[in-house]
Amino acid sequence: MRSRSPDIRTGSAGDGTPIDVERLFHSAGIVSGAFDRLDDGLRGRVEKLVSWVNGQVVMAGERKEEVELQLRKLLATRLRLAADRKRIPAIAEERIERPIFVIGFARTGTTLIHSLLAEDPRARAPLWWHTHDPSPPPGEVPVVPERIEYTGRELDRLVAQTPGLLTMHPYWDKRGHCLIEDEEIFTLDFQNAYPTLLYRMPALAMILDAGNAREAYGFHRQFLQHLQWNQEPKHWVVKGIYHQFVLEELFEAYPDALCIWPHRDPVEVHPSTMAITAVLYGAITNWQMDFRELGPAFVQGIAQSVAQAIESPFVDDPRILHVDFRELVRDPIAIVRKAYGRWGLDYGPEFEARMKAWLADPANAPDRYGRYRYTMEPYGLTREMIETAFEGYCRRFGLGKFA
Template sequence: MGSAGPDIADIDFDDLTSPKLTDVQRQVLEFTEANRVDLGIDAMLAEAIDQAGVGDDLNDTDGFGDRLTAHVAAIESDEGLRELTRSTLRQRIVRLLRNRLSLTELIKRYPEIESIPIEKPFIVVGMPRSGTTHLVNLIAADPRRRALPYWESQDPMPARGQGPDSFGVDPRYARAKAEHEGLMASAPLIAAMHDRFPEAIEEEVELLDLDLASYVLEWHARVPVWRDYYLGLDQRRHYAYLKKVLQALTFLRGPRTWILKSPQHCEQLGPLMATFPDATVAFTHRDPVAVIQSAITMMAYSDRLRRTSIDPAWLLDYWSDRVHRLLGACVRDRDLVPAERSIDISFHHLNGNEMPLLDELYQRGGVELMPKVRRCFQHYLDDNPRGKHGRIRYDLQRHFGISADELRGRFGFYFDRFDVSPE
């Protein structure tokens, strides 16, 4: 099946590496490729200051300006980006700067924010496509727990003078909804892979990137230079900044007991536990082949609009190495998380077995799982069966020139450490 429209039951990319663009996709590219996008830092900062309606204090006490320069330089180093992607990344930088400015101003006005406790969070740690999204959305159904919806992750701090409209709709939510509708029009199969609709629970690394200190840029562009830069940062400082953002969000809209999740935490367990020492952690585990094939298929599909060409060999090499690094760090550091406050969840045991796993997680977190919360969980499960948006038919050999067994052979260390079943 090509790009014209998804078959909800079974999605097969017959044009993954040689895309046949729809009329809508061609029109989008013709419009956006007409002009070169300027990533000048001074202009982006001026735009952010104007949007924030506050001063120009970026709170640059620990080299934020250097990270901003490195971030932009990494984007400029990727010569295969279309102007559509450069525009998206420029808007993202402006948005991050605007939110950082607004956060600095908010804390100046309400310094008590930094005294708000982030109490006993649940944190889901695992690779993309290993059940983390399912699990975090499920736990977020507990009304006692604060979560991070996608719309808020993209614009966590309200800009001065930009409150809800006459219907009570936050303009940040309205923007996220409009962007999601545009994505569904231009790349509809994204929903079957990772549907980031406005209410979906998102990763807090988006908040960490207000400090320009996460791995997120790697998902947007081919930036090994940024990977190396990010891996060299002292993440204890940046995770402390993440906590400050969570404190501000708690101040703006409670409660103060969070559910968090990100694959990045796999290689940052030391900083994670130093920042949230009373956290209870749920590790999800899945065959790395399933993780990698899902990730690189999603990237290749997105690249039909993001890049001037698709390079399946690069995607395979980079992301198999990246997953290897993440899982290697997880195996190395797993014992930094106390056994009495953590559980390991195998993907093949997750679907259909959620309630017993939640019982164990809540017990280890010292939190009562009341009947009304159980009903909330069951309602979520009933409304969100696996494959709700269709199932992808993956074909590593056809699209990426490697067999599942050959790829799986690189991860023996992970199968030795955790209960993981080949798929």
């Protein structure tokens, strides 16, 4: 799946110079204290991302400094992770067993499922502070509240830059303890450019290249090992909106992975997806994007990727539990109970009680920052356009007019 970035200019031609990648390498080494030679793969990905950034916009002054600062922080974090792994060889010996992946498209209930699964006292999930300040490993030194609070301030800056975001995705108000998507983990290895780590970059995100998926999942495993080392044994529950496109690589990296894949009528999904995309990237690009033009191209691009994805033989793999969004909304706990029963996982009364408490807590209410009225018109979309684009997907999973 690829995302097309519009031609955006934040300044007049010639008033900014490109980001110097060699300077970035040098400064990140000083910041991290890690001066080992970068492996060729990582170096190449950093160079590719910087080249992509330089080709997207002409940046000058404060904006360029902000983007370069985020890139430097990201690279320094990656270098520290590598240094930790070299310094503590036992990290590489950690076994990641039967991780649960919540997969599927944005706005289909993936965050709800992920949040409930994370209430299992025998589970752990990646959090915002894990990707924003992962070194040293949490199993090496006590994690002080200040360390988590520091990362929470970074999320505060993202939310302040994107008014309206909490109305559509209120879960980010958990700050440093917010659950994250696996796309953030891929960004730590410069496999993509996810906006939660690079929200000052004035362009649409660069998406993970399917050709690099095996390498990306290799780093994903390393990152979970990093967080798990010297900690209480628990299974992982993770979430990503890209996994369904590369199921073969996912199961190659995690042969014992278990997946929950919710499905929702695309006519409901895409106005919501475009709205949150517009609020997020509109703010990042200072509202210089034409979302009426972007909407149809975005939908067609996703539809093509979906058509390819559902042709994969792994779609019917018994390790995947397919869930109808309408059933999820009616009784989300029943969905989790069904998944645990199918997979033979322990499902105890404490887990169910914690899920019920989470659902009843006003601090988790989906409308705690109000409700947003989703519509197609601002994004150049029509019902017919979406139904036509996703007809095969809807037939396959009994959605929309095929329900």
